[in-house]
Amino acid sequence: MTDKRLWEPAPAEIAASHLDRFRQSVQERHHVPVADSVALQKWSAQHPSEFWEMVWDTTLIEPRGSGPSFVPGPSMRDSKFFPAATANYARNLLNGQTRGNHSDASVAVEFVREDDVRRSLTWKELHEQAAAFASFLRSCGVGPGDRVAAWLPNTPEVLTAMLATSMLGAVFTSTSPDFGVAGVLDRFGQVEPTVLIGTDGYVYAGKPQPRLARLGEVARKLQSVQAVVVVEELATDPDITDIPKAISWRAALAAHAGAPLDFVESAFDDPGFILYSSGTTGVPKCIVHRGAGLLLKHSVEHRLHCDVRPDDVVFYFTTCGWMMWNWLMSALATGAALVLYDGSPFHPTPSRLWDLVDEFGITLFGTSAKYLDASRKMDLQPAKTHTLRSLRTITSTGSPLVPEGFEYVYRDIKADVHLASISGGTDICGCFVAGDPTQPVYAGEIQTPGFGMAVDVYDDKGRSLRLSPDTRGELVCTMPFPSMPVSFWNDPEDAKYESAYFARFPGVWAQGDFASWTDHGGIVIHGRSDATLNAGGVRIGTAEIYRQVENLPQIVEALAIGQQWDDDTRIVLFVRLSADCDLDDELIGTIRRVLRENCSPRHVPAKVIAVTDLPRTRSNKLAELAVADVVHGREVRNVEALANPESLNLFREIPELAT
Numbered sequence: 001m002t003d004k005r006l007w008e009p010a011p012a013e014i015a016a017s018h019l020d021r022f023r024q025s026v027q028e029r030h031h032v033p034v035a036d037s038v039a040l041q042k043w044s045a046q047h048p049s050e051f052w053e054m055v056w057d058t059t060l061i062e063p064r065g066s067g068p069s070f071v072p073g074p075s076m077r078d079s080k081f082f083p084a085a086t087a088n089y090a091r092n093l094l095n096g097q098t099r100g101n102h103s104d105a106s107v108a109v110e111f112v113r114e115d116d117v118r119r120s121l122t123w124k125e126l127h128e129q130a131a132a133f134a135s136f137l138r139s140c141g142v143g144p145g146d147r148v149a150a151w152l153p154n155t156p157e158v159l160t161a162m163l164a165t166s167m168l169g170a171v172f173t174s175t176s177p178d179f180g181v182a183g184v185l186d187r188f189g190q191v192e193p194t195v196l197i198g199t200d201g202y203v204y205a206g207k208p209q210p211r212l213a214r215l216g217e218v219a220r221k222l223q224s225v226q227a228v229v230v231v232e233e234l235a236t237d238p239d240i241t242d243i244p245k246a247i248s249w250r251a252a253l254a255a256h257a258g259a260p261l262d263f264v265e266s267a268f269d270d271p272g273f274i275l276y277s278s279g280t281t282g283v284p285k286c287i288v289h290r291g292a293g294l295l296l297k298h299s300v301e302h303r304l305h306c307d308v309r310p311d312d313v314v315f316y317f318t319t320c321g322w323m324m325w326n327w328l329m330s331a332l333a334t335g336a337a338l339v340l341y342d343g344s345p346f347h348p349t350p351s352r353l354w355d356l357v358d359e360f361g362i363t364l365f366g367t368s369a370k371y372l373d374a375s376r377k378m379d380l381q382p383a384k385t386h387t388l389r390s391l392r393t394i395t396s397t398g399s400p401l402v403p404e405g406f407e408y409v410y411r412d413i414k415a416d417v418h419l420a421s422i423s424g425g426t427d428i429c430g431c432f433v434a435g436d437p438t439q440p441v442y443a444g445e446i447q448t449p450g451f452g453m454a455v456d457v458y459d460d461k462g463r464s465l466r467l468s469p470d471t472r473g474e475l476v477c478t479m480p481f482p483s484m485p486v487s488f489w490n491d492p493e494d495a496k497y498e499s500a501y502f503a504r505f506p507g508v509w510a511q512g513d514f515a516s517w518t519d520h521g522g523i524v525i526h527g528r529s530d531a532t533l534n535a536g537g538v539r540i541g542t543a544e545i546y547r548q549v550e551n552l553p554q555i556v557e558a559l560a561i562g563q564q565w566d567d568d569t570r571i572v573l574f575v576r577l578s579a580d581c582d583l584d585d586e587l588i589g590t591i592r593r594v595l596r597e598n599c600s601p602r603h604v605p606a607k608v609i610a611v612t613d614l615p616r617t618r619s620n621k622l623a624e625l626a627v628a629d630v631v632h633g634r635e636v637r638n639v640e641a642l643a644n645p646e647s648l649n650l651f652r653e654i655p656e657l658a659t
Helices: 011-016 018-030 037-046 048-059 089-094 123-139 156-167 181-191 212-221 249-255 291-305 323-334 352-360 369-377 403-413 495-501 542-549 585-598 624-631 645-651
Strands: 005-007 107-113 118-122 147-151 171-175 195-199 201-204 207-210 227-231 246-248 271-276 286-290 313-316 337-342 364-368 393-397 418-421 423-425 430-434 455-458 473-477 509-517 523-528 533-535 538-540 555-565 568-577 607-610
Touching: 005 403, 005 418, 011 018, 018 037, 018 048, 018 291, 037 048, 048 291, 089 123, 089 156, 089 291, 089 323, 107 123, 107 156, 118 123, 118 156, 123 156, 123 249, 147 156, 147 181, 156 171, 156 195, 156 337, 171 181, 181 212, 181 286, 195 212, 212 227, 227 249, 246 249, 271 291, 271 323, 286 291, 291 323, 291 430, 313 323, 313 352, 323 337, 323 364, 337 352, 352 364, 364 369, 369 393, 369 403, 393 403, 403 418, 430 473, 430 509, 455 509, 495 509, 523 542, 533 555, 533 568, 538 542, 542 555, 542 568, 542 585, 555 624, 585 607, 624 645
Parallel strands: 107 337, 147 171, 147 195, 171 271, 195 227, 227 246, 313 337, 313 364, 364 393, 393 418, 568 607
Antiparallel strands: 107 118, 201 207, 271 286, 423 430, 455 473, 473 509, 509 523, 533 538, 555 568
């Protein structure tokens, strides 16, 4: 399937891209032959100092000083980027206005809620509100290194709060309001924020979800908090008297209106953000990121991999509890405007998100593979119902996009679009493998390793599989890159950090993804390696099973685990069925036959069991490990990481698993 070419850019499109202009600049500046993007990727991974120096010079507004760009260390962790440089994340985003030659009155951010509540911010308003909120934070004692935590929907207010935090050299952290109290405390309780920003509620699937009572409970349990700011989302003037140290968002801005833009200079390694692991294997890890590191990494991904231009309009369907929220915010630095959406992607109509493309002229539409798959199964055909004239790029991440998903995009959404399947993680707040607007798109295949990323696939003995296409192994990175985490919070000896990424192959970053090279030099992601099945000693990626099974019209989605049985492991497949469909012997036989014929006999499950729901994380990833824990009678150590924890009860004491 990966030999099926679905799209190829025209020569004029290649010549007009950021990527090709950057390639030519490399040739001219370093006097090296770089014939195309494939050669550029190889050069960038082998010459990190020169590559990241050029990225800084062409994308960041701060001078980088006279110091070295890259200082190799005895390990990836000990290497340094730009040790003598300073930068401010917020200044680069707010400077995006000048890149696009936008006026003060140009719109920087459009916000749409599912019930059609709307707000927008011009560049001038964004500058003014960020400055005012930074002044408020300063009045609360927030300074460099202090934490500001936001428990908010995906609105302009959370962007403003992040910019204000960054202006002060403080550390921003966020999660979405659908988290319960315990989940919020598991995260924010570890990092001890000085200021907490919450909301009176949000709207999802046509229903308001009040949050004031929960916000008060969280505020009372976070002893470090000096002020609680309440964003008015459901009511104009919510009653916040029961929330300790509370002030409304509007009051906080009004009290500091007219404050000047004032930026604190931060060293390259200074923390700027804290993100959280999904936590399905324990209490969430607090991953500390450099603001400057994210600037550089996101700049490469926006400009080179996605060809985002100063007058573009960028959209990603995300919450502010997923790393793609950070990725979306950084697009302001390119000069592009943002479209923020909060609510169900299928409410009030299944075409809700595609309506936004036509209304706002969105040029980059970002979403998850699950959204595209759900749209395919609903037989949505935006190509027939929308113009999508502005749309140049669709990005997909969160889980592997199967070949049928690629074909759906080109058949039913838009034939002349660059579909960039991308894969990375919260761990690096960016991508290991991504799109290339100057190369063909093949079904099921991610086009290229990231520029500046020494990506490879290793076998169990740590040997490269680059010359063995289609052979599955571990996705690794063998050289440092700027968005490696600074540290984990409360991990003074870096024991958790080392264990998370470097225990598998000492000195080499192992991402925990099961992957393979292709004949085209691209990558296929087969699923998480820590959820990899090992039946009869053969390693099987769960995504391989899902691709086949979910193509059956009777199957909405599936989840596979390895169950310990008779001193071995057997595959158990749980399926969620379409309406009015039963899991009878005929359907079970069909599932097994499809897997045997299209994969291998090793992929055939020993048990197929119907369930009404499947657990998933709040970033919409199937929680395979949580199901395996329940089936084996182990404690699920962080149920709060799940969007639907009640679904775990469906997997307890299933009679079929005892035979």
